[in-house]
Amino acid sequence: MKKSYVIKRILYSIFVFGIVMTLNFFIPRIGVEDPAERYYPPQGNMSDIEYEIIKQVTRQQYGFDVSTWQQYLNYLTGLMEGNLGTSFRSGSPAVTDLIVDRLPWTLVLSVSTLLIGLIAGILFGVIAAMKRGRWQDTTLLNASTIMVALPGFFIALILSFYLGFEFEIFPAYTDPNMVSNFDWSLSAIQTVAENAALPVLSMAVGSIIGYAQGTRNAVIAVTNEDFILTAKAKGLKQNTIRYKHTLRNSMLPIVTSLGMSISGLIGGQVVIEQIFNWNGMGTLFLEANNMNDYPLMMGIMLLLSGFTILAILITDLIYVLLDPRVTVGDKR
Template sequence: MRYYLRKLAFYLVALWAALTLNFVIPRLMPGNPVDILLAKLQLRGGSVDPAARRSFELLLGGGGDESVVSQYLSYLGNVFRGDLGVSVSAFPAPVSQVIADSLPWTVVLVGIATLLSFLVGIALGALVGWKRGTWLDALVPATTVLSAVPYFWLALILVAVFASALGWFPLLGGYDVVLSPGWDAEFLSSAIYHGTLPALTIVVSSIGGWLLGMRNMMVSAASEDYVLTAQAKGLRDSRIMIRYATRNAVLPSVAGVAISLGFVVSGSIITEQVFSYPGIGSKLLQAVQNNDYALMQGIFLVITVAVLGANLVVDLLYALIDPRTRVTG
């Protein structure tokens, strides 16, 4: 129990530090970001009332008669209420609504693709590492070459071949524009159809790293004393591979997947841009292009919370998989 409480306390402190940095960084920017935002709102036909200006001052600084401490406390209160300001690039929508609309697209697309590449890579890596020196080892160089290919280059190749030349998949978008988003079968099938090619890009690009890492750990685990002892007892080869070697060899990969799952929220910005996919990566790029500080700040905050949450969950699961960490951690 002490181990879990220490971990929880550590991540709560990390969350507080992330919120504090999110408060401080905009206030270190040259000029007045609030005036820049409000000027852009007026150019887009938005009416700027004192309440809107006050909200932006709490988020970004640059005005007001209150002390920094008072602004900080008000900022924390707004964040915990979900008030992240108004998006300039999607005016008059609030930042929280923009994030809520785009986040599910990225979580489903990149999350499923990341888990799929992890599971397939780990399974293939365990098999190749257990049967090292066989023809299966010839798979490793091919997959490592694919993992070195940039996302955007592979995405463009897949678009050119499977979407443009063969016409098997749509060129862009997250669903058929004639449909209204909902949970009906027609919309879901359209979303899956449009998301297949972007997901395939992520899986093909990342599977090689998981395979190579797991293969090397399996080679090391296969020579450990506990594996040799299990073989001497006459246990089935498949049981030794799964219950003994794989269970220990997968531990470093479990730690690695925490970071990958955390960054699912940030999405693959270039991949989403190539496919014009309506994920949060595209919204972040749109916010940068439009100097939408409130939206950038909100997305960075969500990414930080996602990374911390994913690492916390994996740390807790890691302690269940390997009880030794509860003693040494």
């Protein structure tokens, strides 16, 4: 029963990815003018014939000279080989290379944010739930109220101003040579850690409070369940009840929100990366957008959707491990 559920989920994910892949190809081609014109806007000192020739060359170079269906087939065969197309930027670099260059730097930020947010968030959430109504709980409630009103970039600016410029504890601006000088040496890793401190911190604040509030609410909801009263009536020790009965049931909503946040891990934080001059996926996407570089935009979008689908699949599979009721619908 469980095995069939897993296979079904995987097939379903592949199906969804196929749709996403197709949409990703066709949506930019709806209503867009000649891509060659986008790439090469008309210039004043150029005759019409000259411009036509230039456009023709551009079309050939990027594969726009064949029918849309042929382009779609080429796109699919390209994908099989891991080729996401050619960027419009000068030097015509492959989209795949551009992404591969930037992705690790975004992952440095997002994975550390996620880990800090998750561990500290769950810890604070459990404490707040246990000390319900006491100062630990009200502090969390106030903090999350403030967080709703505070945009992430504002926190980033404040941290950058105080910790970066005023007290100079961490670099307020990422060292432009950090990426090119990186050689896996201890000092290089230390540089990365120092430069990542402020962006990670500004994202982690919201993440910690978000997970803490979620955990707190889930734990309190489970504490009021009948089966916790049963566990108490069985004379189980408080810690047994807490870890074996309450926490495991409270983790279900956390896993859901975790799955939702995974696409953000890959996409990067456009604003935060800009504030700290961090060269990650967010910056790459912004560049692609500003330069009308839509092969690159398509590549990033596809990667994002792919990871989202993968994340949802993994969430669903973790759910099966945590909650045996999930596969019930599958039996019928």
